[in-house]
Amino acid sequence: MNSNIAIEMRGITKRFGKVVANDSIDLIIKKGEILSLLGENGSGKTTLMNMLAGIYQPDEGQIFAEGEPLTIRSPKDAYECGIGMIHQHYKLVDVFTAAQNIVLGLKDEKLDLKTINSKVKEICDRYSFIIDPSMKIYDMSVSQKQTVEIVKVLYRGADILILDEPTAVLTPQETEKLFTVLRNMRADGKAIVIITHKLNEVMAISDEVAVLRKGKYIGTVKTCETSPQALTDMMVGHAVTLNIDRPKYDSQFPRLKVEGLTCVDDEGITKLDGVTFTAKGGEILGVAGIAGSGQKELLESITGLYPIKQGTVDFVTDEGKEKNLVGLTPMQIRKTGVGMAFVPEDRLGMGLVGSMGMTGNMMLRSWKKGKGVFLNRKSPEELAKKVWDELEVVTPSTSFPVRRLSGGNVQKVLVGREIASLPKILMTAYPVRGLDINTSYAIYNLLTEQKMNGVSVIFVGEDLDVLLELCDRILVLCGGKVSGIVDARTATKEEIGFMMTTVGGKEAADVQ
């Protein structure tokens, strides 16, 4: 038995309904080492670590600590086993001070600021942190909040630290500071796991890399013996042939011109940075990228839902005239005759009203029509029946609440409605997420059909295999920037995987 092993997970499986989030995963976490857990979105990294932190229970498999079987039923159990997790969304009480947050839930701790402060100071000195224990959380920067989280975990005597995407919200300088702290903790014999998908950080900080792909464990390699290229291959896997029909539309023409599009969120973080591209009528433009690289903001800023800081968005009419869309609300955009349809990621939140039936949901697009104060129910009813028939939606009636339909049928209702508005541009965000194979293909065929009608389709997806087989061109986003636009017929999965993690892709990485 290697005494260097802190935690061993054997055959861990976790299911959410029908979805298998983790499929018999084996993982070893060693003391005095930094392990990177690498994988694409939805590969099950956070789920796996949540089982160590006591948030979820594994359905199958066993966790061992120093050779002994271990059951972690709650976050409290996890602390008692010396496991501390720093979640992506910090678990801090805003109106409390740092010190209050740090001692929260500790049984034998008196609320005596002096002792807490001196203990906090000791930890800070040891690993070179700087925090003010009497500062309120809401007055802190993101990086300071993270420091409080780390100190909180250390204060509880954790020997195994799990950090979920710790650098996602940090500036490069703050990241460097965090890495220094992590190295100090490693030197102190702590076991550290960082969940990440940033290859350069993996290379910079970790001793070993464990790779997950689609819920499966791919393997663990020593960082010094691997390369970003090899890791990308492990992360995205080899191309799978899906046999999606991809005809070519002959007379493609520019439909939407986006130039230098820049968006900033409420907290001042740049979400989109100088995005420039042209979407053509008669093509499917795929958008690839790690989750949160600006996909949502891109679609929402084009449709007028997200404020644009800089840049232009121009719709090209059939006559070749350009219409500016910046600063218009969705209603104004529709009034100017720009046919745009949007299938949002959050189907029941943004796309449909869950408690209404198909007819009611069809009406959401036409409620302004009808005479006087009365609604026109007839044509939405007809449209609902048409979508029901043509897309083979499984529902007892057109008035059955869509919330109670399966995910695939909900998506068919939404896509059906959007297509029925005869759009010139059809934007879809993760349209096949959570759908089974058959429904997914039904959606692919619908999108291809629209493309062959000359519609410009923008498809934000996460499965690179699908993007490569369905789309004509793929725009790759990386941290809000356009990493590149490639021809989907000739591009490879590795190439795109690389562009997702490094702006500019392979060439840029070679220069570094």
Place this chain on the structure above:
Amino acid sequence: MSALIALVVAAVTFGTVLMFGTLGEILTEKSGNLNLGVEGIMYMGGAFGLAGAFYYEKIVGEAASSGFVAIILAILAAFLAGAVASAIYGFITITLRANQNVTGLALTIFGTGIGQFTGEFMRVKEGGFVALSNHLKDAFSSTIFPDFLKNIPVIGKMLFSHNFFFYLALILALAMHFFFSRTKTGLYLRAVGESPSTADAAGINTTKYKYLATIIGGGISAIGGMVYIVTTAGCVWNHSGLSGVGWLAVALVIFCMWRPLNAIWGSVLFGALMIMYLRVRIIFIPTEIYKILPYVVTVIVLVISSMRNNKEKQPPASLGVNYFREER
């Protein structure tokens, strides 16, 4: 001057009722549970509190009854009624995770009904009139300070002449303030109301805290209903007197910004606003205008506090939201 003193005394009497209702609801809301059933809870507290004292007196006889025991029994009966009602609310929202607003409103209807039924049932059974003897009435409105304090001009009347329940509420408010700001349990309870996932991750039993705060809070609110019946209503069952008091308490929680110390002067102020139409009458102004004043003041306070955007003066961050650990 004497009119002002009389106004203050009357305001404090009615304010005491509100203070119990508000303090109970503050405790509940600090755990993140928005219990809109206060109206029903206070009704139940009124009916059961009176029943406790009434049947005690009936069983032992008027001569043998002790005022002290009657007060204790009334408080206990009211507290238990409120606690049971809140436990139902707690089970539905905390364990079954049903919508808090709907459950609270249902509790208001349920509690009002139970309170009315109990009160009316007693009234009919006892021959159309449920009232305590004068001996107990005096006990309920007795003060605890000696006469020489009460006889100090102006101050004596304003500070020392109120009934026993006012000072009890005062102590309760101070104790709650101490509990929230100085004790570990209070800190943990606030953490549960602010961010249950944080509290859970820190190893705090969120379910236990939510249940205890909701049940004890409901019990305290119910005492308010009882206090109304034995003071303002003169120890007589009155089926419409309590209507609206619970809602006023809910509004007062917001007005106080979830702080027990603010509840002290806030409830006296609201008490004054509620009885102004009796004492400070201005011709041409209908009494209804007076009666909406507390709500108008609450709205103004809400608007100002949200404009100032002070992070400290906000409702508990997860108020009204049920917590489930595995939610994704």
